[in-house]
Amino acid sequence: MIRVENIYKQFGDVTAVNGVSFKAENGQVTGLLGPNGAGKSTTLRMLYGLVEPDAGAASVDGVYVNDDSIAVQQRIGVLPDTHGLYTRLTAREHIHYFGQLHELDRKTLLETTDHLIELLDMGSIAERRAEGFSQGERMKVCLARALVHQPPNVLLDEPTVGLDVMSTRTVRELIGKLRQENKAVLFSSHLMHEVSSLCDQIVIISAGKVVAQGTPDRIRDLSGQQDLEEAFVTLTERTE
Amino acid sequence: MNFAAAGTVFKKELTDGIRDRRAVMTAMVFPILGPAMIYFMFNALIDLRKDLEEIEVAVIGREHAPAMIDWLTQHNVTFKDVTEDPKQAVRDKIHDMVLVIPAGFQHRFAQSRSAVVELVNDGSRTDARNAVGQIRNLITSYGRQIGAFRLVSRGVSPEITQAVIVQNIEVASKQQIAARILNVIPMYIVLAAFVCGMGLAVDSTAGERERATLEALLINPVRRTQIVIGKWLAASLFAAVGILLTLFLCFFTLKKVPLEEIGLSFTLGWGQIVGMLAAVFPLAFMATGLQLLLGIFAKSFKDAQSYIGVLVLIPVLPGIIGTLYPIQGKAWMNLVPALGQHILLMDVVGGKAPAIWNFVVSGITALLVALVCVKLTAYLFRRERIIFSR
Structure with a gap:
């Protein structure tokens, strides 16, 4: 379970996150929805401990990031918004490297790696060096290395951006599986239709503030729009 | 940790x-x-050093010691045959030095006796001193080398005759x-x-x-x-x-x-x-x-x-x-x-x-x-x- 409690973050004169609160429950997919520059990435970064909030707190499974960021990092799997790979390592070596950083024992590491390669349909690239991987292939490697330690909470920053139809589908299926495994899945997106088809809960943020949250039905009610896309536009426009 | x-x-x-x-x-x-x-x-x-060392020597009686002449040629010495009186030529500064190989050289050499060559030079001439010294050293080392071969062929180590060696460090x-x-x-x-x-x-x-x-x-x-x-x-x-x-x-x-x-x-x-x-x-x-x-x-x-x-x-x-x-x-x-x-x-x-x-x-x-x-x-x-x- 992920909980964000009234956090703030200022960069120079710009207030990136202006008092955001929400939670993501186990066994549910929570979508963090907002236009570009709304503060989604900054919020996630404060959750996984790379950006320090100016005020407020974030916790994972009851552990606060400020108190013990390492304990939090052990409980989360993260797909950050940068999808860089080590061009001279193979896909399998990427997964192994991250698994070893999580200090998995050898047996578990080998098993999980094989499992993830099969799950994400990476058989053909597993032994290839990452140099020249396509967007979709890179994304799969990033997802696999984020999940190698089988974290109970998963944070995905724009997991489908730039992907073709087939890769997008793989990612959606993966998110579904993670929900079945009773994990708390929090993912950000600026695409309403994607969020609506996947999420149990939606948190819409705009200009650093939460403008609406709840189930897709509740969002429709709040905005007075039947179409979620229209609802999103109406709600974000109200804050600007 | x-x-x-x-x-x-x-x-x-x-x-x-x-x-x-x-x-x-x-x-x-x-x-x-x-x-x-x-x-x-x-x-x-x-x-570079080898190039500078090339020395020209006037010689009389080159035919008496062909093996030695060959050896010296290999060590960057060039020869010029002359016929005039060696002492006068050196005194007149026509040549820096004249190497005279007498007719008896081959005979004494063959008998393993000390064969003599004459190196006519003017010790007061500083400009020729280096070249003269080098030719003298070369002929001496040729002689030493031949001597060493002779000892070896008689089953004696040539080192016996070299009780002390000076290594020159300039x-x-x-x-x-x-x-x-x-x-x-x-x-x-x-x-x-x-x-x-x-x-x-x-x-x-x-x-x-x-x-x-x-x-x-x-x-x-x-x-x-x-x-x-x-x-x-x-x-x-x-x-x-x-x-x-x-x-x-x-x-x-x-x-x-x-x-x-x-x-x-x-x-x-x-x-x-x-x-x-x-x-x-x-x-x-x-x-x-x-x-x-x-x-x-x-x-x-x-x-x-x-x-x-x-x-x-x-x-x-x-x-x-x-x-x-x-x-x-x-x-x-x-x-x-x-x-x-x-x-x-x-x-x-x-x-x-x-x-x-x-x-x-x-x-x-x-x-x-x-x-x-x-x-x-x-x-x-x-x-x-x-x-x-x-």
């Missing part, structure tokens, strides 16, 4: 580094380049050049410490930023210091291997170059090699520490190279100052990284054995600087500006 994560990072960076052609090239080419240059410079120097200009080339070796080895690990150090910091892999790496539940230590040790291993390679190539080059031909005695013993390694290894750790720290400020490999180019000046500085004003080793100098190592190396190469505490003090200073760099780099890995800006 648990160093498992540092080990993981170390192994990964090593795998990555060995596959990185750029890093391997800097670590391999540099150690080869210096010794190769030393080899060619020395050979050029030796050739310190004239050409030798000075040679000695200066040899003095470059310590400086070159110090440079190797700075150059050989650079590729990996930069790739694992600036490269990590350039490829946008830093964020994902730092989300792992690992202390930053551990990550930096892993990177640092991997780069240091590259630097250490580069130093070893440089040192051994220098060692074998000096064995190959015929230094005695220019009257220079220089040996690099195993003791000296161990001493040099003990002096330079700590410097490798300092160099990579500094490179990691500078590398993390750079956004790309190219960006980093411009910062780190300046860094290479540090180890060269004591060497350059040393050639202008000879540095007198003082105790406080051990506390200055790079300078301390330079003095240690000069002492070791010069055949002096520095005290153990000298090694310890300069080693510890270098390692301390390295650890400060590692800590600072780890601190910078926490900065949002470093992690996210590209």
Whole structure:
């Protein structure tokens, strides 16, 4: 379970996150929805401990990031918004490297790696060096290395951006599986239709503030729009 | 503290580094380049000397000793047949000297008796003195060589007739050049410490930023210091291997170059090699520490190279100052990284054995600087500006 409690973050004169609160429950997919520059990435970064909030707190499974960021990092799997790979390592070596950083024992590491390669349909690239991987292939490697330690909470920053139809589908299926495994899945997106088809809960943020949250039905009610896309536009426009 | 994560990072960076052609090239080419240059410079120097030695000799009775004439010709002596009175010709300065081989030469030679040749020269002429001396030496060594063959054929070691051998070591200009080339070796080895690990150090910091892999790496539940230590040790291993390679190539080059031909005695013993390694290894750790720290400020490999180019000046500085004003080793100098190592190396190469505490003090200073760099780099890995800006 992920909980964000009234956090703030200022960069120079710009207030990136202006008092955001929400939670993501186990066994549910929570979508963090907002236009570009709304503060989604900054919020996630404060959750996984790379950006320090100016005020407020974030916790994972009851552990606060400020108190013990390492304990939090052990409980989360993260797909950050940068999808860089080590061009001279193979896909399998990427997964192994991250698994070893999580200090998995050898047996578990080998098993999980094989499992993830099969799950994400990476058989053909597993032994290839990452140099020249396509967007979709890179994304799969990033997802696999984020999940190698089988974290109970998963944070995905724009997991489908730039992907073709087939890769997008793989990612959606993966998110579904993670929900079945009773994990708390929090993912950000600026695409309403994607969020609506996947999420149990939606948190819409705009200009650093939460403008609406709840189930897709509740969002429709709040905005007075039947179409979620229209609802999103109406709600974000109200804050600007 | 648990160093498992540092080990993981170390192994990964090593795998990555060995596959990185750029890093391997800097670590391999540099150690080869210096010794190769030393080899060619020395050979050029030796050739130069041989060219200058060509001497022309007026000769009478060349037909009486064809074997000796051949041998001398091979040693850069050219002959001119003359017929005039040798003493008068030398007195009149027509020739520098005249070699007279009498008719009885062959006969006495065949009987293993001392065959006599006359070298007519004017001892008051300083301009001819060198050439005369060299011809005299050449004929003497020819005679000695033949004598040695005669002894060997009678089953006697020629060394019996050479109770004492004088090895001539000159310190004239050409030798000075040679000695200066040899003095470059310590400086070159110090440079190797700075150059050989650079590729990996930069790739694992600036490269990590350039490829946008830093964020994902730092989300792992690992202390930053551990990550930096892993990177640092991997780069240091590259630097250490580069130093070893440089040192051994220098060692074998000096064995190959015929230094005695220019009257220079220089040996690099195993003791000296161990001493040099003990002096330079700590410097490798300092160099990579500094490179990691500078590398993390750079956004790309190219960006980093411009910062780190300046860094290479540090180890060269004591060497350059040393050639202008000879540095007198003082105790406080051990506390200055790079300078301390330079003095240690000069002492070791010069055949002096520095005290153990000298090694310890300069080693510890270098390692301390390295650890400060590692800590600072780890601190910078926490900065949002470093992690996210590209």
